[in-house]
Amino acid sequence: MQPWLLFLAPHGITDVFDFHWSQILFFYSLGQFITLISPSFLRFTWLYLFSILHIRNDFRYYPWTSSILLHLPWLINNKIAIGYLTFIHTPLHYRRTIGDGYMYSKIISIILFTYLCSFIPDFELLDYHQYWIGVILGHIFVHELN
Secondary structure (H helix, E strand, C coil), X not given: CCHHHHHHHHHXXXXXXXXXXXXXXXXXXXXXXXXXXXXXHHHHHHHHHHHHHHHHHHCCCCHHXXXXXXXXXXXXXXXXXXXXXXXXXXXXXXXXXXXXXXHHXXXXXXXHHHHHHCCCCCCCCCCHHHHHHHHHHHHHXXXXXX
């Protein structure tokens, strides 16, 4: 797995501590279902729109406007999105979730999940029929629609 993904991907594992298993099962299944039934272009559209909803939480002032403006360059270059998610969104997520309890369990889970992810071979974001979009949608749904 690409090094940036080793930092970015495990932040969703904290959901198992922050939400009830039935919520996780429902929202992550919903994300996978939407991904499964949507054509490729629509998968990315869902991801983009729901990402605006989720990323607004990273901003204190003008969250909707800030999130929309941040997402505009992502349409041109996905490396901008990867940089933001890796160096800003994920640390903010960890800061919010680590202080909410289960700190040691979360840290151990993040480290363990990062280690397990290191065995996943490198892949292009368009590979695997974009199965990863459903996982991201599930993470967003459990945080935003709950």
